[in-house]
Amino acid sequence: MIIGQGLAGSLLADLLLKRGKQIMVYDEGHLGSSTANAAGIINPVTGRRFVKSWMFDQLIEVALAQYQALQMSLGVHLIRERNIVRSLPDRKAMNDWLMKSQWPDYAPYVVEEPGLEELQEFLDMQGLWSEVTGGYQIDLPVLIKAMRKRLLEMKVLREEHFKTELMHQKEGSVYYTDLQAKHVIFCEGFKMATNPLFESSVFLNPSKGENFLLKIPGQSMEKMIKRKFFLVPLQDDIYWFGAKDGWHFEDGSPSSEAYELLKRHALKLIKVPFEILEHRAAIRPTIKDRRPVIGKHRAFPNVYLFNGLGTKGSSLGPYWARRLIQHIEEGSSLGHEVDLCRFANQ
Numbered sequence: 014m015i016i017g018q019g020l021a022g023s024l025l026a027d028l029l030l031k032r033g034k035q036i037m038v039y040d041e042g043h044l045g046s047s048t049a050n051a052a053g054i055i056n057p058v059t060g061r062r063f064v065k066s067w068m069f070d071q072l073i074e075v076a077l078a079q080y081q082a083l084q085m086s087l088g089v090h091l092i093r094e095r096n097i098v099r100s101l102p103d104r105k106a107m108n109d110w111l112m113k114s115q116w117p118d119y120a121p122y123v124v125e126e127p128g129l130e131e132l133q134e135f136l137d138m139q140g141l142w143s144e145v146t147g148g149y150q151i152d153l154p155v156l157i158k159a160m161r162k163r164l165l166e167m168k169v170l171r172e173e174h175f176k177t178e179l180m181h182q183k184e185g186s187v188y189y190t191d192l193q194a195k196h197v198i199f200c201e202g203f204k205m206a207t208n209p210l211f212e213s214s215v216f217l218n219p220s221k222g223e224n225f226l227l228k229i230p231g232q233s234m235e236k237m238i239k240r241k242f243f244l245v246p247l248q249d250d251i252y253w254f255g256a257k258d259g260w261h262f263e264d265g266s267p268s269s270e271a272y273e274l275l276k277r278h279a280l281k282l283i284k285v286p287f288e289i290l291e292h293r294a295a296i297r298p299t300i301k302d303r304r305p306v307i308g309k310h311r312a313f314p315n316v317y318l319f320n321g322l323g324t325k326g327s328s329l330g331p332y333w334a335r336r337l338i339q340h341i342e343e344g345s346s347l348g349h350e351v352d353l354c355r356f357a358n359q
């Protein structure tokens with residue numbers, strides 16, 4: 014059984030079906046799903062200091078392979094190769110970037126002369142800019158929608174809330190209503206916070222992300238732009254703009270504070286008229302040490318967790334889904350950096 018059909022649950026379902034496993038997925042309609050709001054950016058070099066993303070070379074190879082296979086099997090377009098044009102705050106940042114661009118590990122991602130021409134027509138491109146290549150945008154909302162349709166057709170998805178307290182275990186099996194399963198994998202995103210089996214307050218540090226869907230009539234671009242927030246082309250003249258992150262929040266709904274901030278920055282960046290089509294919010298399953306949290310429950314050997322994809326689900330998800338399946342099937346180690354058991358009492 015897989016509980017949750019966001020990105021984590023969808024990737025596992027795909028891999029398990031390919032291995033000929035019998036599965037049943039529970040999902041309560043992508044309610045509050047982080048995946049449904051995500052821009053799906055894969056950025057090889059991130060942060061103020063231009064650090065190469067953790068395990069990037071291993072992750073990207075596995076990620077592209079699974080997304081390519083999913084494109085074919087689901088008949089949808091998921092992967093777009095996109096450069097990232099990023100604003101630099103000052104000369105020092107520019108020098109840091111130029112220095113890093115000489116390092117062998119970074120050189121493949123550097124565009125020496127950022128290409129700003131197509132952007133200047135409708136964006137304010139004053140100041141210093143860098144351009145990173147080797148980035149991707151994965152259409153995560155389309156992926157989980159198409160996967161849901163496929164799972165429903167196969168009659169292996171139940172659109173309902175899974176009540177963990179009704180589950181019980183006996184003689185190496187897990188029982189839930191009319192089902193008996195060998196294993197259950199919880200992929201509940203931030204809703205793990207209410208799962209009574211895990212003391213997630215020890216490691217979960219959820220972050221709220223708010224974004225706009227914008228319509229910029231008559232404009233198109235292939236690149237993703239970052240100046241405080243990301244501007245990412247989705248389709249035709251529709252763009253994703255965000256995200257305003259929050260670590261202290263009362264609920265998962267869009268806030269007026271984020272609306273004003275995003276609007277102010279959108280007006281600064283976009284020189285032509287645009288329309289705010291939607292203001293959205295969702296809560297990411299972020300972990301205190303910024304690593305995924307995966308593995309077997311300390312007390313219940315048939316119960317697993319696949320969570321903590323945080324801000325980088327599109328690159329982390331496929332690799333760690335595969336590693337979890339190898340762990341369950343072959344007993345291979347997950348490694349202390351991601352294993353659930355790194356946290357006390359888990």
Ligand SMILES: Cc1cc2nc3c(=O)[nH]c(=O)nc-3n(C[C@H](O)[C@H](O)[C@H](O)COP(=O)(O)OP(=O)(O)OC[C@H]3O[C@@H](n4cnc5c(N)ncnc54)[C@H](O)[C@@H]3O)c2cc1C
Nearest residue numbers: 017019020021041043047048053054175202222325326327
């Ligand atoms: C605004 C925003 C922007 C983002 N941008 C990016 C980005 O550019 N790049 C990137 O890599 N990542 C990004 N992310 C992060 C990304 O969304 C996550 O890393 C990833 O999608 C998390 O997937 P998940 O399956 O763990 O969780 P979710 O997508 O939240 O899925 C959990 C699912 O489980 C269901 N569920 C939970 N509990 C139960 C239950 N008991 N019974 C039934 N169903 C249940 C929920 O309804 C939901 O459908 C962004 C996130 C946000 C919010």
